[in-house]
Amino acid sequence: MGEFFRVLTDNQQVFLDGFVNTIKLFLIAAVGSLVLGTLLGAMRVSPVPALRAFGATYVNLIRNTPLTLVFAFLVFAVPKLDVNIDYFPSACIALTVYTSAFVCEVVRSGVNTVATGQAEAARALGMTFGQVLTLIVLPQALRAMVPPMMSVFIAMLKNTTIAAGFSVLEAGAIPAYMAERGEPQMVVLSWIVIGFLILIIPLVLLQRFLERKWAVAR
Amino acid sequence: MSSVLYDLPGPRARLRNRILGVVSIAAIGALVAFIIYKFNETGQFEARKWEQFQYASVQRELLTGLWATLKAAGLATVLALLFGAVFASARLSDRWILRTPATFVVELFRAIPLLILIFFGYYVPLQYGWSIDKLWALVIGLTLYNGSVLAEIFRAGINAVPYGQTEGAYAIGLRKNQVLRLILLPQAFRSMLPAIVSQLVVLLKDTALGFIITYPELLFVGKQIGGRLPFGLPYVPTYLIVAAIYISICGLLSILAWWLQKRMGRMPKTAGRVVPTQEVDAGRTAV
Amino acid sequence: MRYQRVAAVAMMASLALSAAACGKEGNPTPSGGGNASGGAAQSDNCTSSGVTFTPKTDAAVAGSPTFEKIKTAGKVTIGVKFDQPNLGYKDAQGKRCGFDVEIAQYVASKLGVDPAKIEYKEIASANRETAIKGGEIDYYVGTYSITDKRKNDVSFAGPYFVAGQDLLVRKDESSITGKDSLKGKKVCSATGSTPIQRVRDEGLTEASNIVEFKTYSECVSQLLDKKVDAVTTDDAILKGYAAQNPDELKVVGQPFSTEKYGIGLPKDDKAFRDYVNDQIEAAFTDGTWQKIYDGTLGKSGSSATPPQLERY
Structure with a gap:
């Protein structure tokens, strides 16, 4: 047991740096994918066929591509196109590009959960597009969106580990670094699992709470 | 519209x-x-970068990679379905002694990043001197994670069958085992099928993580081909081809899932509501 | 939803097309010229040094579990590198060649295994000890430096070659002249390798400027893309890359370490280690080693003589 804690205390800086980078990566990519995903979601529910097709193509291409390939493409192929992005930003972009496809689907299906009759009734009352959107559609759609959106972000938090293969020192890169120092892998991996549980459990509990609360309300 | x-x-x-x-x-x-x-x-269109792909030997390389990917995905699919079935039935059990540990395992493995599970599969047996193939390290990781997700899908599918069905079955004197086998499973299966297929797409995509432990799957082969200096480091063409392969295979599976969902949703025999797939509930089943 | 059907048809068509495509047989050879980067195309094809390895028929190593394992299996599993020109390389045809590969084949033949029966495994630098300890491979030949720390986990036969850590830079680089000019420069090497640990421990560059990938070829790609300024590892490896792309890459030529390459063996199999050492020594004296060297590593323009064996 002493060995178990020694691994953490001897290398606390490595663990700390790793998890701080994981959180940074997560927050940047979360904001990025929320913006891009919502934009794509808006395209998919827009009345313009070209935009709908573009959104659908994006989602279907990205969703069927492994995230590792998106990373590899950004780190090895994109520089060949004379576009030079550093490793940490590359990881943020890869996660954003990938996750926004899922965010887009959440937005689209969230809007689609609202019954058409609701909006029709609102329009019959003479509400403008803005009023229909902000007073009728969004309040209902957001409730349906939040739990799956949180699932998407929980999945993304776990996905940040893939950056380890592409020269970003985050939590997933700790095992390789520790192997260099000859620390027992079982212990190192256990600490990483504990770190992730600390990050993920509150998110999962919050998500389930919201899901239960709003499932009743509807 | x-x-x-x-x-x-x-x-x-x-x-x-x-x-x-x-x-x-x-x-x-x-x-x-x-x-x-x-x-x-x-210069991504220059002949030097694309020539390799005309040769049978390079095509064979890609096929070998694809085969390694499909092998890992196939093994993991079978094992994950088994894992899911066992743990779903344990979670649905009446005995807390089965239910509690199963719930713990399923929740735990769903919260651990898949890459870390794969590292467990790879580094830990080696630390204790057991020989383990990279294929199996990958398959173990994929099985634990996707098996746990599938367990949840199975459980949701069974729970989605209206309770009246169970009551009716008990009323005509069926035993617990029979209720599950004859009444619940056949109905639940239809409603779960789309979600299962989408999860298998996720599993197939995740085999690409084998790249990080240097399991020679499709993406890894792509890196080898793309890294050839004499051909001008053709990463761009190679990754485009690799992406096209992944997208075709996963795309066909996704379309199957979507088609199944549409079909199952229409069928009167599907008593329960269809278990949501990625389409509706992205994160639950996504990577 | 019609979109999905169209997509399905398109995908099936593309799958069918790719299945129907027939490949040309033979060696893929890059056609030179017309490229923006200006590198003269070098051949990618593997050529061996021409030394033939005939399996020893009466091979026997008393009291060696490793040898018993090889003998019962009738084949040998060797860990190698696949992306180091002239050392351990796999060409587009799947043929392997290089100094390390031929040393591996030589040892296999002395163990009574036909070189055709070798199963090669590509093991990344960071996973070498675990792969040997776990029995995933029987032995490892791939620019594996003998260090005391590694001796805790594995045993070494050799050294069969001595190299030194050096720097690979772009041809037009003038500010990097040796290990002391790396401050503020991005330096790339393989995760878990000795060179990257030296850069870190000696503080040759800032921690934030250290870039790590699984393999050196990834680093070389990053160097050519100007994402890193230098790739550091043993000169033997770097010379191979420079020889493949002489118009864009050069080796600095100021080695700052001594790397003794050994054959990584399972720990505590002394009988096996002694036997492999005997075979390496035989190759030193009968000229086999020199022939292998001249036909592989020597092609990048430097000469070498066999090193001194270190038995323990």
């Missing part, structure tokens, strides 16, 4: 939509043109 957000467009809306359409087509076209220009400018 009338949707939540828009009524059927009148003449003014139609005009506006048409203008927006033209503008967006122009914007998308410009984006595509810019990418092609960039490709051309940096």
Whole structure:
């Protein structure tokens, strides 16, 4: 047991740096994918066929591509196109590009959960597009969106580990670094699992709470 | 088309939509043109970078990689379905002694990043001196994670069958085992099928993580081909080809899932509501 | 939803097309010229040094579990590198060649295994000890430096070659002249390798400027893309890359370490280690080693003589 804690205390800086980078990566990519995903979601529910097709193509291409390939493409192929992005930003972009496809689907299906009759009734009352959107559609759609959106972000938090293969020192890169120092892998991996549980459990509990609360309300 | 957000467009809306359409087509076209220009400018279309792919030996290399990917995915699929079935039935059990540990395992493995599970499969047996193939390290990781997700899908599917069905079955004197086997499973199976297929797409995509432990799957082979200096480091063409392969296979599976969902949703025999797939509930089943 | 059907048809068509495509047989050879980067195309094809390895028929190593394992299996599993020109390389045809590969084949033949029966495994630098300890491979030949720390986990036969850590830079680089000019420069090497640990421990560059990938070829790609300024590892490896692309890459030529390459063996199999050492020594004296060297590593323009064996 002493060995178990020694691994953490001897290398606390490595663990700390790793998890701080994981959180940074997560927050940047979360904001990025929320913006891009919502934009794509808006395209998919827009009345313009070209935009709908573009959104659908994006989602279907990205969703069927492994995230590792998106990373590899950004780190090895994109520089060949004379576009030079550093490793940490590359990881943020890869996660954003990938996750926004899922965010887009959440937005689209969230809007689609609202019954058409609701909006029709609102329009019959003479509400403008803005009023229909902000007073009728969004309040209902957001409730349906939040739990799956949180699932998407929980999945993304776990996905940040893939950056380890592409020269970003985050939590997933700790095992390789520790192997260099000859620390027992079982212990190192256990600490990483504990770190992730600390990050993920509150998110999962919050998500389930919201899901239960709003499932009743509807 | 009338949707939540828009009524059927009148003449003014139609005009506006048409203008927006033209503008967006122009914007998308410009984006595509810019990418092609960039490709051309940096010599991505030059013959030297693409020539390799005409040769049978390179095609064989890609096929070997694809085979390694499919092998890992196939093994993990079978094992994950088994794992899911066992743990779902344990979670549905009446005995807490089965239910509690199963719940713990399923929740735990769903919270651990898949890459870390794969590292467990790879580093830990080696630390204790057992020989383990990279294939199995990958398969173990994929099985634990996707098996746990599948367990939840199975459980949701069974729970979605209306309770009256169970009551009715007990009333005509069926035993617990029979209720599950004859009444619940056949109905639940239909409602779970789309979600299962989508999860298998996720599993197939995740085999690409084998790249990080250098399991020679498709992406790893792509890196080998792309890293050949004498061909001018053809990473761009190689990754485009690799992406096309992944997208074709996963795309076909996704379409199957979507088709199944549509079909199952229509069927009167599907008593329960269809278990949501990625389409609706992205994160639950996504990677 | 019609979109999905169209997509399905398109995908099936593309799958069918790719299945129907027939490949040309033979060696893929890059056609030179017309490329923006200006590198003269070098051949990618593997050529061996021409030394033939005939399996020893009466091979026997008393009291060696490793040898018993190889003998019962009738084949040998060797860990190698696949992306180091002239050392351990796999060409587009799947043929392997290089100094390390031929040393591996030589040892296999002395163990009574036909070189055709070798199963090669590509093991990344960071996973070498675990792969040997776990029995995933029988032995490892791939620019594996003998260090005391590694001796805790594995045993070494050799050294069969001595190299030194050096720097690979772009041809037009003038500010990097040796290990002391790396401050503020991005330096790339393989995760878990000795060179990257030296850069870190000696503080040759800032921690934030250290870039790590699984393999050196990834680093070389990043160097050519100007994402890193130098790739550091043993000169033997770097010379191979420079020889493949002489118009864009050069080796600095100021080695700052001594790397003794050994054959990584399972720990505590002394009988096996002694036997492999005997075979290496035989190759030193009968000229086999020199022939292998001249036909592989020597092609990048430097000469070498066999090193001194270190038995323990």
